[in-house]
Amino acid sequence: ESRYRYIPFILNLVDTSGFPAGDDDTVTVSNANAIAGARVDLPIFFKNQCDLSEASLMLSWATEYLTLDSVTTSTGRLVDFDWTIYIANDSNFVSLYASGEGTIPSGYGEFAVLHYTVAADAPEGDYEISIYGGFASPWFVINCGNDDHEVEPWFFSGFIMVEAAPTFTCGYVVDPEGDPIDGATVEFWSAFPTAGPEAATASAA
Numbered sequence: 001e002s003r004y005r006y007i008p009f010i011l012n013l014v015d016t017s018g019f020p021a022g023d024d025d026t027v028t029v030s031n032a033n034a035i036a037g038a039r040v041d042l043p044i045f046f047k048n049q050c051d052l053s054e055a056s057l058m059l060s061w062a063t064e065y066l067t068l069d070s071v072t073t074s075t076g077r078l079v080d081f082d083w084t085i086y087i088a089n090d091s092n093f094v095s096l097y098a099s100g101e102g103t104i105p106s107g108y109g110e111f112a113v114l115h116y117t118v119a120a121d122a123p124e125g126d127y128e129i130s131i132y133g134g135f136a137s138p139w140f141v142i143n144c145g146n147d148d149h150e151v152e153p154w155f156f157s158g159f160i161m162v163e164a165a166p167t168f169t170c171g172y173v174v175d176p177e178g179d180p181i182d183g184a185t186v187e188f189w190s191a192f193p194t195a196g197p198e199a200a201t202a203s204a205a
Contacts, residue, residue: 025049025151027057027111027138029129029158037120039069040160042129044111046077046153051103053148054141055081055111057096058132065122066160068094069115076110093132103143122162130157 026047034040046055055078071094073083081098088094096112114129131137137152173184 025140025142025153026156027153028156029059029114031159031161033161033163034118035163036118036122038118040116040118042114042116042158042160044114044158045109046111047108048104048140048142048153049106050142050144051105052140052142053103054099055097055138056140057111057138058093058136059096059114059129060091060093060132061127061129062092063122063127064092065119065162066092066127067117067119069117071096072113072115073098076112077104077107078111095132116160118160118162124162124164126159126161128157128159131155 024047026045028045030043030045032040032042044057067089068087071085071087073079073081073085078098078100080102081100084095084097086095094114138155140151140153141148142151143149173181175181
């Protein structure tokens with residue numbers, strides 16, 4: 001019997017090869033691999049060429065197999081800004097707006113992180129996260145030393161790439177209220193309750 005244990009893992013990759021050269025403002029949604037039933041974190045990154053005081057972004061996904069559970073803004077460059085976030089899963093849409101009394105200087109970093117759940121019956125394929133309606137461009141309010149003015153940054157779509165996972169099970173354990181339980185013991189039985197568990201692991205919330 002082999003003593004090797006194979007542990008599946010998922011890497012979130014960001015393709016930076018399409019970034020325009022120079023000092024252009026950009027908004028880039030990451031790519032992520034997933035399997036049906038998994039939770040996926042999808043960071044959004046941005047670059048501003050001058051001091052920034054406002055930012056707006058509207059995104060959509062043309063599939064019912066993705067559910068946006070929440071958005072994290074506390075780890076990005078705009079952590080001190082005031083945020084207005086509207087999630088509409090019935091329309092596959094999210095609106096993100098951030099503004100501050102002050103500004104942040106030019107730079108590159110995280111804008112926000114989208115937390116999706118992939119439906120358990122989602123077929124294999126690439127699910128695009130793009131600008132809402134294909135035309136609602138993101139915009140920044142920046143100041144390059146004179147007056148505030150609005151600009152439309154270059155936008156790069158991201159994809160959640162759902163792949164088949166025939167050799168392992170992905171999921172999480174929840175309590176009766178539906179809240180994930182971190183560290184719960186999970187056993188896999190081929191003939192419950194007579195044969196005994198074939199494997200056991202611990203869940204992560």
